[in-house]
Amino acid sequence: QAGLTQPPSVSKALxxxxxxxxxxxxxxxxxxxxxxLQHHQGHPPKLLSYRNNTRPSGMSKRFSxxxxxxxxxxxxxxxxxxxxxxxxxxxxxxxxxxxxFGGGTKLTVL
Amino acid sequence: EVQxxxxxxxxxxxxxxxxxxxxASGFTFSNYAMTWVRQAPGKGLEWVSTTSHTGGSTYYADSxxxxxxxxxxxxxxxxxxxxxSLRAEDxxxxxxxxxxxxxxxxxxxxxxxx
Numbered sequence: 001q002a003g004l005t006q007p008p009s010v011s012k013a014l015x016x017x018x019x020x021x022x023x024x025x026x027x028x029x030x031x032x033x034x035x036x037l038q039h040h041q042g043h044p045p046k047l048l049s050y051r052n053n054t055r056p057s058g059m060s061k062r063f064s065x066x067x068x069x070x071x072x073x074x075x076x077x078x079x080x081x082x083x084x085x086x087x088x089x090x091x092x093x094x095x096x097x098x099x100x101f102g103g104g105t106k107l108t109v110l
Numbered sequence: 111e112v113q114x115x116x117x118x119x120x121x122x123x124x125x126x127x128x129x130x131x132x133x134a135s136g137f138t139f140s141n142y143a144m145t146w147v148r149q150a151p152g153k154g155l156e157w158v159s160t161t162s163h164t165g166g167s168t169y170y171a172d173s174x175x176x177x178x179x180x181x182x183x184x185x186x187x188x189x190x191x192x193x194x195s196l197r198a199e200d201x202x203x204x205x206x207x208x209x210x211x212x213x214x215x216x217x218x219x220x221x222x223x224x
Contacts, residue, residue, distance in 0.1 A: 035211050037155070044205055044214035045147075045155065056212050088155050090211065097169050099145065099157040 004029065004089050006102035013110045016079050020105045022072040022089030028100055029091045034072035036065050037088045039104075045088065048074065076107075084109045112136040112213040114206050119218030126196050126222070132189040132206030132215055140164075140184040143209040146191050148202035149217075158204070159191065174200075196222045 005023040012018040022034055035050040047056050049065035062077045072089055089102040118130040132144070146158040159180040160169045168180050179192040189206050203217040 037211060039155065044216055045207075045211070046214075047210070047212045050210045050212070086154070090155075090157070098171060099160060099169075101147075101155050101157055104154040 003100050004034070004091060004102035006087075006089060006105045008103065009106045009108065011108040011110055012079055014079055014081070018076045018079055018083075018107060020074045020076075020087050020089075020107070022074075022102050024070050024072070024091055024100070026070055027095035028070075028093040029067065029072050029089075030070035031094050032092055033067050034065070034089045034091045036063075036072075036074045037090065039086045039088060041086070048087075079109050081109055083107060112208060114208065114213055114215035116204065116206055116215040116218040119204065119220045121221045121223065122196055123224050124197060124222055127192070127194045128196065128220060130191040130193065130204055130206075130218060130220070132191075134187045134189065134206075134208070137208065137213075139182075139187040144180075144182060144189045145207045145209060145211070146180060146189075146204060147207055148200075148204045148220075150199070150202040153202075156202070160209075161189070193220070196220075198222050 033051045036048040037045040039045040048063045053065045064075050066073050086104045088104045093100050113135045115133045143162050145160040148156050161180045165182045177195045181190045201222050203219050205214050205217045207214045
C-alpha cells in the first residue's frame with residue numbers, strides 16, 4: 001500500500017508562514033481530501049483539519065488546509081515555537097479501502 | 111470530554127499473541143468508526159485497521175492482514191485488537207483513534223522480542 005508523499009523536513013523562521021504538502025492520487029487525496037495531524041513525540045497525535053479544511057472546534061485559525069487536484073497542503077501562519085512537531089497527512093483510499101498516511105514532515109521553527 | 115484509554119500492551123516473544131483494548135467514554139461510541147494506528151520506534155505513523163460503527167465492516171493494512179483482528183463491543187464501549195503471530199516489526203506504540211482521527215488515546219507499547 002503506497003503512502004502519500006510528504007517532504008521529510010521543512011524549516012522556517014519564527015512568525016513566518018510554512019506550507020506543508022502531501023501528494024496522493026485520484027483515489028485518495030483527490031477523492032475525499034486529506035486529514036492533517038500534528039504529532040509531538042511522547043504525546044498522541046492531534047487532528048488539525050479533515051476533508052481539506054474542516055477544523056475541529058477550538059483549533060487555531062493559524063492552521064488552514066486546502067487541496068489542489070491530488071495534492072493537499074497545510075499552511076501554518078505566524079509560526080510559534082510550539083508548532084515545531086511532526087506533521088502527517090492521511091486520506092481514505094476508495095480504491096484499496098485503506099487509510100494511507102504520508103511519511104511525515106518534521107517542521108523546525110528557527 | 112472524549113476519553114480513549116488503551117491497555118494490553120507489553121513484551122511478547124515472536125510468534126506470540128496479545129489483545130489490545132481501548133475503553134471509550136464521553137461520546138456515543140456506537141455512532142463512530144474506530145481505528146488503530148501505530149508508530150514504530152523512529153518511524154512515522156502507520157494505519158493498522160479500522161472498524162465501522164457497527165463492527166460489520168473491517169479494514170486492514172497489508173502488513174497485518176491475516177494476523178490481526180479488530181473488533182468492538184458497543185454495549186461495553188470498548189475497541190479491541192487481537193494480534194497473533196507477532197513479529198519484531200510489529201514493535202510500536204499502538205493508538206486507538208475515533209473517526210475522523212479527532213480523538214486519540216495515549217497509546218500502549220507493544221514490544222516483540224525474544
